[in-house]
Amino acid sequence: MTPAARLAAAASVLDSIAQGRQPAEAVLKAWGTENRYAGSKDRRAVADRVYRVLRARGRLVWAMGGREDGRALVIGSLSLIDGLSLEEIEALHMGDGYGPKPLSKQERSRLTATTDELPGWVAAGLPEFVMEDFKSTYGDGWAEEAKALMVPRAPIDLRVNAAKATVADVEAELRAAGLEPQRTPWSAWGLRLSAEPPPNVQALEAFKAGRIEIQDEGSQIICWLAGVEPGMTVVDYCAGGGGKTLGLAMQMRAATGLQPTAPEEPAKVWTPTGWVEAPKGKAATVVRTDGKLVAYDVVQKRLDNIKPRLQRAGVAAELHQLGPNGGGVEDMVGQADVVLVDAPCTGSGTWRRRPEDAWRLTPEDVDRMQGLQTAIVARAAKLLKPGGRLVYATCSMLTAENEVSVAAFEEDHPGFRPVAIAEALNNANFTEAGREKLAELATGGHRLRLSPATAGTDGFFAAVYEKAQ
Incomplete structure (x- = not known):
């Protein structure tokens, strides 16, 4: 593909993203499948342009006079991001082959217009209605918080599966594969890879064998705050994709160490044609645990997708679909030692990974989520059960989904004692530096905010409680 054709492709992909609700990554993958003439360098160039535009979308829309179509955003990016002159941009818009058509008079005028002082939300790269929330929450540092959330690409964080490996062993394995992993500063089980160039983690043997999972360090921290131990009854109430389910299951591993135990293989198994000799060496490796982990979600497909992840990791959990209004949990009432509520939210804390979601969000979405x-x-x-621990968490940066939600819970549930974050940090899954740093970040004692600017993680919120005896 020519450079001009890549620009036209990026504009088309941006229009597809704007017209639907699919993640940008999925739209780019579909475009690559439909346009197999595009080589790997072409796909990488198109993806890079798309993400650079999405991260600067507010500023580009402003610069192009309010236009939101893919062509206008790409043209604006050539000037504002790449720093090309009008003549250089025109040379890429000759209308030849698969390249974009020539610039219009209006487009030329926007590229040569004198730039007025940008409104704060435009300069910060945030949706306009979110800016006041950031100012209220972060004070004078709100713009730095916004920049760290919207501008840089996020690294790739991995969680080493203690049921199958040690951090040192996996770190050595990844280095042998040509990667440069770094220990995460707060989670004792995390390794971090640079996003440039993006590593194909799922192609690694360590991933295929279940020794690692892709999980942001902030998400790992939420799992460790739950304080799960072997033998407990644990509930992951909103399992979603299962990342935290796996983190909770890892903590329930038998106290005998890191060596997983394979279940005894049966001599024969039943098939539709009768009893046959069982295949040897096919039994899944499962770590012993005397506890019980139950993962709930309202969508059965999500639960189905967790099953192969559990099997690969060598851990176990019961998976149950929630009915209308939370039905289907009656047998678990008053039974759990730990309940993790990774509540549905806007996902604003993950905008550095999915910048397209920032521009789909509305105030009505935030209100709906809070309720x-x-x-x-x-x-x-x-x-x-009495004395059990409740962890409320979101991957949101917005006050309405965090402090406002837990304040309402606290008012309606006086029988739940706030647990200081410093107390919840008292386990070996945190590094020493992590226990110190996270205790400093805790607000109100039992509430914790994480963000790209303050912790180097995705944006997360957590509040920890204990049910009265």
Whole structure:
């Protein structure tokens, strides 16, 4: 593909992203499948342009006079991001072959217009209605928080699966594969890879064998705050994709160490044609645990997708679909030692990974999520036994989904004692530096905010409680 053809392709992909709800990554993958003439360098160039535009979308829309179509955004990016002159941009818009058509008079005028002082939300790269929330939450540092969330590409964080390996062993394995992993500063089980160039983690033998999972360090921290130990009854109330389910299951590994135990292979198995000799060496490796982990979600397909992840990791969990209004949990009421509520949210804390979601969000979405969250955490809290721990978490940066939601819970549930984050940090899954840093970041004692700017993680919020005896 010519450079001009790549620009036209990027504009087309951006239009497809704007017209639907699919992640940009999925749209780019579909484009690559439909246009097999595009080589790997072409696909990489198109993807790079798309993500650079998405991260600067607010500024580009402003610069192009309010236009939001892919062509206008790409043209604006050539000037504002690449720093090309009008003549250089025109040379890429000759209308030849698969390249974009020539610039219009209006487009030329936008590229040569004098830039006025940008409004704060445009300069920060945030949706306009989010800016006041950031100012209220982060004070004078709000712009730095916004920049860290919206501008750089996020690294690739991995969680080493303690059920199958040690961090040192996996670190050596990844270095032998030509990668340069670094220890995560707060999670004792994390390794971090640079996003440039993007590594194909799923092609690694360590991933295929279940020794690692892709999980942001912030998500790992949420798992460790739950304080899960072998023998406990644990509930992951909103399992979603299962990342935290796997993190909870890892903590429930038998105290006998890191060596997984394979179940005894049966001599024969039943098939539709009768009993046959069982295949040897095919039994899944499962770590012993005397506890019970139950993962719930309202979508059965999500639960189905967790099954192969559990098998690969060599850990176990019961998977159950929630019914309308949280039905289907009656047998667990008052039974759990730990309940993790990774509540549905806007996902604003992951905008550095999915910048397209920032421009799909509306104030109505935030209000809807806040109402849903308070209902969900109230239902989930009923599953705890006296003395059990409740962890409420979101991957949101917005106050309405975090402090406002837990304040409502606290008012309606006086029987839940706030647990200081410093107390919840008292386990070996955190590094020493992590225990010190995260205790400093905790607000209100039992509430913790993580962000790309303050912790180098995705944006997360957590609040920890204990049910009265």
